[in-house]
Amino acid sequence: MATKRTQIAYRCPDCATATVGFLGGLGAVSDMLRLKCACGESALDIKKQTDGKVSLSVPCVYCKSNHSFVVSPEIMRREELTRFSCPYSGMGIAFIGDEDEVAHEVESSAEELARIMTSLEAEDVSDIQPQDVGEDSMPPDPAIYDTLNFVLRDLEAEGAVKCPCEMGEYDLRFTDDGMQVWCKNCGATYDFYARSVSVAEEYLTIDSITLK
Ligand SMILES: [Zn+2]
Ligand SMILES: [Zn+2]
Ligand SMILES: [Zn+2]
Known part of the structure; x- marks a missing residue:
């Protein structure tokens, strides 16, 4: 049986396209991995910290800024899918897992986004403003x-x-x-x-x- 390769995906806040990459690059040579959208307007960064933990900076379609997550490196090797959510809207913004699971999550997050856009009467992803999904008070x-x-x-x-x-x-x-x-x-x-x-x-x- 072929070994499953771990993938990571996120959706660009600028053009709404999902970008998918392989997580193989976190080896000894480079402890930083950048996944860029083809439009050039956003990128997801993964860095290995000196304490061994891994930090991710993930663009958020809803907040139009990056959210940071610090995780244990075990997550990169887990069998199950890991989902990173926007803390303000609760929506999944990045996914780590095998190819099939990541493809499935990307698809359901597109449906979720379509629902949100309909409810906000937004025609384009750029019409979503942070105040629409965030709280009224200071986050x-x-x-x-x-x-x-x-x-x-x-x-x-x-x-x-x-x-x-x-x-x-x-x-x-x-x-x-x-x-x-x-x-x-x-x-x-x-x-x-x-x-x-x-x-x-x-x-x-x-x-x-x-x-x-
Ligand atoms: Zn883009
Ligand atoms: Zn339960
Ligand atoms: Zn967010």
């Missing part, structure tokens, strides 16, 4: 999201996220109290009570979380 500190997303993805990679359905696909969203992990399969949730980065960092030491 929460993205560093809180970065930290808790790292906690979640790390626990997930270790199989330490427990969910009643036992086959959850997890995502994070902002709440009034901090952030909430929710299962896209059964709807169970877990709350991180963290309204500041320092409180969010306290969660770095937890061993497991159980969604209810």
